[in-house]
Amino acid sequence: MTAAFPEVTILYQQGACLAVFKPAGVATQAPPGIDSLELRLKHQLAQQADRDRPVYLGVPHRLDRPVSGAMLFATSRNMARRLSRQFEHREVRKTYWAVVSGTVEPSVGTWQDFIRKVPGEARAETVPADHPDAQLAVLHYRVRGQLAEGTWLEITLETGRTHQIRVQAAARGLPILGDVQYGSTAAFGPATEDPRQRVIALHGRELRFRDPTTQQSVTVTAQLPAPWLELSPHMKDLFA
Numbered sequence: 001m002t003a004a005f006p007e008v009t010i011l012y013q014q015g016a017c018l019a020v021f022k023p024a025g026v027a028t029q030a031p032p033g034i035d036s037l038e039l040r041l042k043h044q045l046a047q048q049a050d051r052d053r054p055v056y057l058g059v060p061h062r063l064d065r066p067v068s069g070a071m072l073f074a075t076s077r078n079m080a081r082r083l084s085r086q087f088e089h090r091e092v093r094k095t096y097w098a099v100v101s102g103t104v105e106p107s108v109g110t111w112q113d114f115i116r117k118v119p120g121e122a123r124a125e126t127v128p129a130d131h132p133d134a135q136l137a138v139l140h141y142r143v144r145g146q147l148a149e150g151t152w153l154e155i156t157l158e159t160g161r162t163h164q165i166r167v168q169a170a171a172r173g174l175p176i177l178g179d180v181q182y183g184s185t186a187a188f189g190p191a192t193e194d195p196r197q198r199v200i201a202l203h204g205r206e207l208r209f210r211d212p213t214t215q216q217s218v219t220v221t222a223q224l225p226a227p228w229l230e231l232s233p234h235m236k237d238l239f240a
Contacts, residue, residue: 005043011070011220015213016079019220024068024189024199024227029059041073060084061092064163065196066179069096069204070222082212087160093208096155096165097144097224099201099231100174101186104151107143112136113171117162123181124162126171137161137168147232149177149186154205165202177201189227199227 012019022028022037030036042055049055057073058080072092074080086092113126116133127134138158145152151174155165163182169175170182178188178200189199208219 005040008037008041008044011222012218014211014218016074016076017083017211017213018073018075019207019218020071020073021222022063022067022069022071022204024066024203024225025197027065027196028062028071037071038073045075058083061087061160063204064166064202066198066200067202067204068199068222068225070207070220071204072207072209072220079212083209086209086212090158091210093206094157094160094204095206095208096157097203097205097228098153098155098165098169099147099150099177099188099228100153100169101150101177101184102174103146104141104143104153104174108141110138110140111168111172112138113168115161115164115167124164124167126167135159135161137164139165139168149231150174166200199225201228201231203228 009021011021020041027036029038038057038059042057045055056075058077060072060074060080060083063069063071072083074083114129114134115124115137116127116131116135117124136159139155140158141153141155143151144154157164166176166179166182175182175184177186178184178198188201192198203224204222206219206221211218
């Protein structure tokens with residue numbers, strides 16, 4: 001791979017179904033000619049196939065730019081439709097890890113809010129249930145540990161709204177470390193003046209889905225990137 005296209009880590013590949021690791025600070029998709037995970041992966045697949053013609057790549061779901069983790073892609077339109085259907089029917093289990101400022105109580109619980117995508121802006125917010133744009137947002141969490149920097153949570157999403165975990169955590173005064181957009185004042189990851197390169201302590205740890213070709217249940221796990229391992233000795237001991 002050239003320096004312009006860093007190599008994408010493949011976590012699972014079966015036929016036209018593909019799972020990869022998305023680094024934080026990289027957009028899932030972007031306009032033509034601008035760096036993104038989609039562009040990197042297309043370039044890598046074209047090189048592997050040793051061909052010049054464009055590679056089809058379906059994107060059935062996304063991760064926010066500052067978030068790392070496991071993502072699914074499809075290299076055929078039929079596979080893209082079948083994977084998208086699983087997401088639409090909430091058949092894909094998405095597990096996230098997050099470190100939030102403060103202490104979370106109780107240690108196991110559910111957060112339920114109504115949120116909306118703010119028109120014309122790359123952010124979301126909580127709103128009253130009777131707001132015309134309100135969408136129900138539900139997640140379940142459990143505390144995995146208390147770190148010097150805050151609380152380490154494992155989160156499963158019941159719904160998939162724009163910036164859902166980030167908004168719901170911030171609404172409780174528990175912003176995700178590094179998430180300046182939603183009120184965090186805590187540092188996380190490498191310092192940078194470019195807001196597009198900033199990363200936050202939110203990681204798509206696991207995806208559990210059904211491979212449409214084999215019909216087998218597949219669990220894909222994404223290892224933690226460096227900023228997580230630098231958080232606390234507890235994290236280093238677990239994942240060194």
